[in-house]
Amino acid sequence: MKNRSYSPLDHLIMNLDQALRTLAGRPRVTERPDPANDRDEVELSKSEKLESVRLMRVNHAGEVAAQALYQGQALTARLEDVRDRMERAADEENDHLEWCERRVKALDGHVSYLNPLWYLGSFAIGAAAGVIGDKWSLGFVVETEKQVISHLEGHLKQISENDKKSRAILEQMKLDEAHHGATAKKAGAAELPPPVRQLMKLTSKVMTGTAYWV
Numbered sequence: 001m002k003n004r005s006y007s008p009l010d011h012l013i014m015n016l017d018q019a020l021r022t023l024a025g026r027p028r029v030t031e032r033p034d035p036a037n038d039r040d041e042v043e044l045s046k047s048e049k050l051e052s053v054r055l056m057r058v059n060h061a062g063e064v065a066a067q068a069l070y071q072g073q074a075l076t077a078r079l080e081d082v083r084d085r086m087e088r089a090a091d092e093e094n095d096h097l098e099w100c101e102r103r104v105k106a107l108d109g110h111v112s113y114l115n116p117l118w119y120l121g122s123f124a125i126g127a128a129a130g131v132i133g134d135k136w137s138l139g140f141v142v143e144t145e146k147q148v149i150s151h152l153e154g155h156l157k158q159i160s161e162n163d164k165k166s167r168a169i170l171e172q173m174k175l176d177e178a179h180h181g182a183t184a185k186k187a188g189a190a191e192l193p194p195p196v197r198q199l200m201k202l203t204s205k206v207m208t209g210t211a212y213w214v
Contacts, residue, residue: 018067018090022064022068023064023115023119026098028091028094029098030091030094030095032095034098035169035172036102036103036168036169038168039165039167039168041106042163042164044162044163048160048163049107049108051160052103052160054109054212055159055212056100056107057100057111057112057212058155058208059096059100059151059169059170059173060097060100060101060104060115061111062204062207062208062211063093063094064097064122065121066093066122067093067097067122068121068122068123069122069123069125070089070093070126071090072123072126072127072130073127073129073130073137073140073141074090076130076131076137077130077134077137089141089180089183092180095176096173099169099172099173103165107166112214113214114214118207118211125140135188135189136190136192138184138187138189139184139192140192141180142184142191142192143192143196143197145178145181147201147204148173148177149174149178149181152173152177156174
């Protein structure tokens with residue numbers, strides 16, 4: 001059976017649908033099991049619980065941004081195999097999105113009120129990267145995943161050892177992000193110039209610092 005060829009308008013509509021699912025509905029996931037399901041819930045102190053909520057909210061906001069970045073790149077990618085890689089990665093990021101949101105709510109918290117802003121900004125960055133060229137688009141993936149892994153490692157040091165459910169989610173996310181970065185690098189990613197990497201770090205710092213509180 002011949003695969004359907006999607007027009008630019010088709011991709012635009014699919015991206016709009018994905019945005020609405022990410023921000024206000026149930027995102028398309030791979031149906032992998034939630035890593036937290038295998039861990040026992042332990043009663044946390046008030047301070048432990050509050051810190052877990054804040055850190056998992058930051059991770060959820062990061063996944064909203066990652067989803068938007070991949071969708072923006074998929075929309076403007078020139079090569080079909082690059083677009084397919086981006087869309088597959090976006091599906092796996094949706095797993096993280098759902099796991100983090102579920103955990104935040106289980107801890108009686110809320111996700112960031114500024115998620116629409118994170119989505120729009122990251123989508124624009126991803127689309128611009130795709131327009132510049134696929135190797136640079138893939139380079140953004142490599143650098144993004146590298147920075148995300150660094151954040152996750154920091155959160156694993158901050159979050160209570162008693163919060164085994166949140167820690168299980170973060171550990172699986174870390175493995176997945178490393179895989180996404182390695183896949184993009186193997187596909188021909190170009191190394192981003194130092195000023196671009198620094199700008200990405202600054203932007204990420206603003207987002208994570210804000211999402212921690214709002």
